[in-house]
Amino acid sequence: xxxVTQPDIHITVxxxxxxxxxxxxxxxxxxxxxxxxxxxxxxxxxxxxxxxGDTLVQGIKxxxxxxxRSQSSFNLRKPSVHWSDAAEYFCAxxxxxxxxxxxxxxxxxxxxxx
Amino acid sequence: xxxVSQSPRYKVAKRGQDVALRCDPISGHVSLFWYQQALGxxxxxxxxxxxxxxxxxxxxxxxRFFAERPEGSVSTLKIQxxxxxxxxxxxxASSASSGDRDFGPGTRLTVL
Numbered sequence: 001x002x003x004v005t006q007p008d009i010h011i012t013v014x015x016x017x018x019x020x021x022x023x024x025x026x027x028x029x030x031x032x033x034x035x036x037x038x039x040x041x042x043x044x045x046x047x048x049x050x051x052x053g054d055t056l057v058q059g060i061k062x063x064x065x066x067x068x069r070s071q072s073s074f075n076l077r078k079p080s081v082h083w084s085d086a087a088e089y090f091c092a093x094x095x096x097x098x099x100x101x102x103x104x105x106x107x108x109x110x111x112x113x114x
Numbered sequence: 115x116x117x118v119s120q121s122p123r124y125k126v127a128k129r130g131q132d133v134a135l136r137c138d139p140i141s142g143h144v145s146l147f148w149y150q151q152a153l154g155x156x157x158x159x160x161x162x163x164x165x166x167x168x169x170x171x172x173x174x175x176x177x178r179f180f181a182e183r184p185e186g187s188v189s190t191l192k193i194q195x196x197x198x199x200x201x202x203x204x205x206x207a208s209s210a211s212s213g214d215r216d217f218g219p220g221t222r223l224t225v226l
Contacts, residue, residue, distance in 0.1 A: 043217035090156050104156030
């Protein structure tokens with residue numbers, strides 16, 4: 001079945017430590033790939049996206065993600081986490097040629113310890 | 115500029131009541147989307163409008179759910195005869211023709 005998987009429900013990191021949030025997809029063709037962040041009471045904010053080209057994508061707030069076709073993955077990374085990064089992170093896909101339906105993973109809740 | 119706004123932000127309904135949730139998209143955005151986000155889950159697609167045309171309603175969970183966008187701007191999501199399983203945050207997003215989606219803050223619906 002076609003799906004977007006975020007294997008980690010919760011992750012806790014210390015402030016200043018590096019971060020990697022995992023995302024895997026299961027589709028026949030490479031979809032368009034996105035990472036969103038959702039803070040309590042806030043709308044979803046787009047961090048970055050991948051359509052084609054360079055597989056390392058830079059986003060806002062110091063985040064980056066790397067598309068790996070061989071692993072069907074699009075993991076989100078940040079070299080040094082700030083306390084304000086505590087939030088829920090969602091990986092999402094749009095199927096190429098599949099209209100406008102944005103399909104989300106179940107999310108990873110990030111906690112930052114001071 | 116103003117982002118996507120939704121009202122009300124919180125709604126409590128008794129089981130069986132009808133509710134209407136409003137979305138004001140960013141001015142000029144032709145595309146509008148509704149999502150349902152249950153507690154602890156990612157948002158799930160409900161329906162999509164391009165201007166006033168509802169092009170995809172495949173995610174609406176039952177015929178109790180109805181969405182409209184009669185003039186191609188403001189949209190209303192209506193849920194008839196609410197059930198407890200309808201309790202969720204309902205998110206609205208809008209986008210320009212080929213742009214990124216801007217999400218509203220959501221309406222949290224609690225059905226008692």
